[in-house]
Amino acid sequence: MTLRIAKQTGEWLNRDKKIHFEFEGQALTAFKGDTITSALWAAGLTVLGRSFKYHRARGILSLANHDVNILVTDGIDTNMRADVVEVTEGMKLSAVNTSGSVKKDKNSYIDSISPLLPVGFYYKAFHTPRRLFPFWENIIRKAAGLGIVNFNYPRILKRKQHTHCDVLVIGAGPSGLTAAYLAAQAGLTVTIVDENKQAGGSLGYDRAGDAASVAQLQDLLNKVTSQDNITLLTASYAAGYYPDHLIPIVSAQGISKVRARAVIVASGAFEQPPVFRYNDLPAVMLGSAAQRLIYRYGVKPFNHGLVLTANDYGYRVALDLLQAGTKVVAVVDMRKAGDAAYTAKLIEHGVKIYTGHCVYEALASSDKSSVKGAVICAYDDKNNLALTSNKFTLACDGIAMSAGWTGASALLYQAGTGMQFNYQIEQFIPSRLPDGMFAAGKVNGVFNLEQRLQDGVRAANAAIGYLGLKAVQTEAITHTGSSPSHPYPMVPHEKGKNFVDFDEDIQIKDFVNAAKEGFDNIELMKRFTTVGMGPSQGKHSNMNAIRILAKIRNLPVEKIGTTTSRPFFHPTPIGHLAGRGFHAHRLTSLHDWHHTHGAVFTDIGAWKRAAYYPAPGQAKQDAIQAEAMAVRHSAGIIDSSSFGKIELHGPDAAEFLERFFTGVYKTQKVGACRYLMLLDESGVVVDDGIASRLAEDLFYLSIGTSNAAAVYREMQRYQQMWQLNLGLVNVTGAFGAIGIAGPAARIILATLTDLDLSDEAFPISCVREAKVAGVAARVIRLSFVSDKTYELHVPMSQVPHVWHALMTVGEKHGLRPFGSDTQRLLRLEMGHAMPGVDTDGLTNPFEIAADWAIKMNKAYFIGQRSLAILAKRPLRKQLVPFVLAQNFAGEMPMDCNLVIEGQDIIGRVTSISYSQFIGRCIGFAYVTPDKTALGSTFSIRTDNGSLVTATVVATPFLNNQKDA
Amino acid sequence: MPLRLLKYALSKEHPAPRFFKAHETPKKSYDVVIIGGGGHGLAAAYYLAKDHGITNVAVLEKGYIGGGNTGRNTTIVRSNYLTPEGVNFYDASVKIYEGLSEELDLNLFYSTRGHFTLAHTESAIRTMRWRAEVNKHVGVESRVVGPDEIAKACPQLDLSCSGQAPILGALFHAPGSVARHDGVAWGYARGADRLGAEIFQNTEVLSIDVKNGKVCGVKTNKGYIETKQVLSAVAGFTPRITEMVGLETPIVIHPLQACVTEPMKPWLDSILVSGSLHVYVSQSSRGELVMGSSLDPYEVHSTRSTLDFVEGLTSHMLDMFPFLSNVKVVRQWAGMADMTPDFAPIMGKTPIEGFYLDAGWGTWGFKATPISGKTMAQTIANDSAPDLIHSFRLSRFEDYELTGEKGAASVGH
Amino acid sequence: MQGFDVNKQGFDVNKIVQVSPTAHAQSAEITQWQIVNDMKIAVGFEGADIEKYRKKVLGVTDVSCLARYGVKGPQAAQWLADHEIAIPANSNSWTMCDQKTLVMRLGSSEFLLEDQWGGGACKQLAADSSRQANVYKVARADAAFILSGSAVLNLLSELCAIDLSEQSLSSKEVVMTQVAGISATVLRQTIAGEPVYRLWCDGTYGAYMWQVLLDIAVELGGGAVGLAQYQN
Amino acid sequence: MKLLNCPINGTRPLSEFIFGGEYRVAPDQDSCSDAQWAAYVHNRNGSPGDKKEWWYHSPSGTWFIAERNTLTDKVSRTYLLSNANLNPALESAQ
16 A cells, blocks of 8 residues: 655655665565655555664654664665665665564564563673673674674775865755855855755755745755855765864765865754654654655655644644645644644644643554554643543554754764753753854754744854954844743653663663662763664754653753764764775885895885895795895895985084984094984983984984884974084985995995995995996995995985896896895894894893993983983893804794793893804893803793793804804 | 563562762761772772771762773773783783672673784784783783684684785784673772762862872862872873872873774674774674774873774774775764873872872773772772782882883784 | 996996886886986876876876976075076975976975976086085985876865865965875976976885876876876 | 964874974983983873974974963964074073
8 A cells, every 4th residue: 555645846756767676575666766765655664674672663763864763784785774775776675683574573572571671781680600691692792783794895985085165054954055155145165065865954844734935945045056156065964073173074975074164053953752652663753754754755654643742843744744645633732732823724624633632652553563543641741740541542543743853963062062951942052152163043943944044144144254254243043932842742651662762772761760770960871771872873862861861850951961972973984984095105216126026025114125035935034044145155235225314414413413312423534434323311222323424514324214204303303402503304215225245245346336445445334425337326334234235325216227237247246135034134143233123112222232332421412311320220131142052953932932030031032043154043132131141041932832042142143153 | 581680570660779879978088089980990999998998988080980981991801911010910900800790790791702913014923922922921821823813713804904914913812801891880889889988970179188298188079078098090180180289290191082883793703903003893792893093193181083083993994894884983982091101000109198099091991990999909008009010100210110011002902 | 347348248337227216106018118317207108199188187197207406404595596596485385497497495495496398407406516504405306296187186185185276275385295195295387388286205105106196087087198298 | 183283384284293292391411310300201291281392294394383272272373493582481491
């Protein structure tokens, strides 16, 4: 039996386009523009969903996405909001969180045992005896949740854009549209957003049976669309408010992050359900929902409908129902009297009106799928009593309810607006708005249509003035006439099942009982009852919860206050929020070469570095050993372009280095290199590096890859404080570096440069500037990985040229590339500790025996004063070089295995590796000071618990341990 | 269905009494005043009474109980720390948690699910072996596991993280659990109340009286209270309290944010943490994914939410679970964290006689609730801190003896 | 050079060829290369017609091969003036020096010059190796791009949080901001009568930046445009 | 996201900045006691209020001072440290 009615002016349907779809296996048709819910209702279906906790049958409540009565799945997506999701050809839909079918949900038995499940029941049971809890938890977990996630759902890329406007208007109802038009007229760029598919708000459906408002809406829309400095976004919602007027606008396409100079909130109000027994039955719906059904989708809510109201709005709903062809059985008004004009009009239509009455309970049809009638009785408005002495029943197949409103104030709250409860309209309205925020319309407590239009003008002028343009500022508008909201639209019933929160199946008695147990503070009550914690975030329940608590505690509503509003206004998809997701990374100019030569890459900071170059099928360790052997026996070449590189120009360069690092640099000769160690103020080792003096007033620093950016940043900060006469230049990306190391390094390099490479002319720890393969290079001689190492620093884009030249001439000398992992082994063989590997966030220089690098007699350096303190304190641990037994064959210890003595941890391995060249396992470990003497031994515990003896030796391992 | 629920069905009047009395105005004096009605303060009150028979105690809460970080955290309980001191301390906490539902006769939904700290880099694996070895040494079940074991526990996880940060392994911590955070506060509140402690909500401390180095009273918006012992257990607000007694600490406040999705049928059984992706996630008994990330990068005394947080977090969530594209985030929120330079708490006595600190809880306060209550109660009762919390003493900073937890910070929470 | 026969090795050590920092991200199959200013650069992709069309919708062009020169320090402005370089009067603004060299003032005391087609100032300055107090040469290795077409603001709005539209970014302004999460320099320029955006970032991020720009450009109906479309 | 005004580059979203902690003046390390130094190194002024803070604008490499209320998160002014002459407190720091 269809409830579809004749075409309504302004309806959202395209009746020429039929849509075929399935719901729970039943084939149905709809029109293009129908939402899933409107299509199902038109088809005469009423049980469209099941509730979260008790699995009660549910139908339409708001038809505005302000509740989650109807969540469906199409087999791909889940928890789809049927109220607003358009039905499309071929959809195969079913309700979520049901067992069997939505009509005959096997879990609906839970409703009948609900007395066993009082508020917060899960705190009160299942935990004793302890061992049984996992059993109960398993059952409870199964019952939890709504839809089932589809693990094959594709990763969807949604576009996220930053946009900017002068004025953002939230809500395209009468007041919002008016405000947007006015602001645009003043020459401001305006964005106006509305969550509905079409603009207009209540102007589109709140008609009291008269289509005049449609023309009014069209006129408003024409004005707005005539302004090309207005962007109108429909089917888009403002998801939240973030500092400095940043508001993400979410649509199916993605997110537009709007940065506005001013914001006008004209978001309207949510209609609030009156609370009575079985107010959640299918076919008991909000008045505004009935109106939306009629005027947006051309669907008649009921055949014989009853209207329960506690304001004048219900009378307008009744007139709309009549217009739609619903027989209005009666209007039941909880107030003493209703609006005279509406009353007269309805009586004309032969509608019976019961003032001072309430619906005591709704009566379910035999199969509980709908309503068969309502029990009516007199209602004592003052004392909130249902006078059941002469109650009577009216037959009907549906109930439209209108008891009042609560402002859609979420974003106002999030922006820090001061809200005050206004007893004239029984609603929280803004009392103190933050800079650049304005409110208009119902959210501002203005309900009469003419007044809402004026309020839009007023708010727009206020915003225009705020943005520094001329505008007439007018006084706030105050509501006149009867209150749009009832102070306490709640009908007590001894048997309960009078629902306040439809998401979470919370009844009046749950609040009473929660208060009894001491949860009589709104925040505690929220947490204990879970009111407002469901997917609709209390849009239809928070206000009634506050009223109930106020009554329980016998306090005025504003003394109860509200719970904190948090983003999001509507649940927002992870894919939307995530967007594209950027993963920035840096490549050296040799990246392609490494790639084609089979390098395995490792991430170091933002950089991708070649770690080692395994031959096909070669194991990591073998590759590393082979590369290391090449360096020891012939020559190896490494791309060190990711090193941090910093230039210090100017007369005070040396002075700066002496203050910033631990060493001495004023006496450093031009052409010489010196070690750099950086501490923090507490004396902890941060990083190290090399300073090459290229001229009296020019130093070239190379430092570790991972810290480079941070170190340079700190140098800039200290320069700001010290104001020395120098310039800092970060050339990390501008220069690349190639290290060539090993016995043949010199001869290979010599073929490409005229530079005298002899030890006499160019000893270790020196720097020279010369052409290498025709490229101007800074050549630094180091002993980090081998005492025959030359580091060539050349412009990044010319690194490949030099590299190719070296590879070409190096071929016959057995030159081969090595990666950063091999470099770690090589430096270990040389006995060099590495910050970040052999140190942690608390290591001081004494603990790594780096006293030699600390020049305490300087006037000042960062960390000096703390070292002076640390020097007086006993050393707790120290890093020592160690070897394992000759041809050790047990389980290989790993980095971070512990050094154990008896029952105690006395240290930890920081680096350990087998060295094929040395023919032994070598490493560094922290041990207690009594274990640091040459030759002393300690035990390392392996992953599997065996103890391995290690012996302290001297560095470099290379010389001392080779065939030791 | 357990029988103990029957009484609710059978009795007309809701049979459950108040969890705790609604005290309005404090008495003239108390033996101990506890500032902060969160999990820690209430636990301290409970153990003062239970373990030490000290019941003349007032708990002063500026707002409502459990309304601070107790009610804002992501409820993860674990003990896989880096230093033996840390592991011992949190292990003791885990042990109490395991029996707490029974002890407090309140179901805290303490649920042991196993905790994986994912490693995407070699250096992360190093840190995890370090933690695993220390844990093992102290007798806590943690070990470094490979991708296959992770896949077994969470088949839905994309081990390549969409190719962005392939998972090389993880630190598996068997005792890793979640619990119902509000319940912990309420359970301790009820326990303390029944043993005689008095809980005052909406009661703000305005100043603390110190005469020649000794605490002698507390001024509140509900009048003056004489006392010789004051415990500050106000993570997120510690600097405001220490300022009242002129005590300097290293604590700075950074917000820590979290968010939660719509309920869905449970599928994620383990607790997952990724240091490099700044994500930690578990699925609640309601079916929501509860997600958190790293601290906000700058000091602010506010629980405001930011969009960057939820954008970054969801982007990384999708790297791990690409199929969540259309799962919806319902709500985001934030708490204020007491941060210390060495990522360890500050507990015990202070230079001011009778003023005790339970602070510096950073992002790990919830998991310590029972043991901090117990040890602080001990500290107050004996006016001396037990060895278990010696390394967390305030004086460690002046002594340059910071705890070593910093090394594991990248994989916090 | 001792005992090294370049020819026998099949590698010309005297011919220094550089490669554009974005090259790694450019698909080898469809890219036509050319050496411009000693740098191997993409001059064409899928043919002139397609690229002309993309240029109008949303074109991304790699112009890293243009010569650049960087200098900073209290005396840098004076030093440039002494070398007859016209410098912008204000911080974070740019000017064109004899229609051939783009001169950007980054902050107040740092300058980035870029020779446009036919420009030679950067090469001349580079030749002057003399060092002078309070004038510090800043070695550069930028990845540089031209972004053109009607949809260019859509692309930028996905990558940059600040408003780069004409209303907000004045014609002579230079902004140092973040694009796709990394530091970058942006300005609006007119090339052969066409308004375009220019973008510079550290060369080591060049391949990443190219990839991001191109992904979005393609989604928005544009794509890669070879340098040839700008060489006259 | 919050906006912050870089004295050189103008108003930008917070994502372009790095927080550098409170601007603090070290005690004279030669005359101060170990305890004073340890307090300077480790302790912080953690209670909410108006603070002078270091902020760094990454794209341009600019360090500057922002005067910010850490309770309201409102920034009252920003300036380069070298403009410290406006600020006696900062003067003494030089």
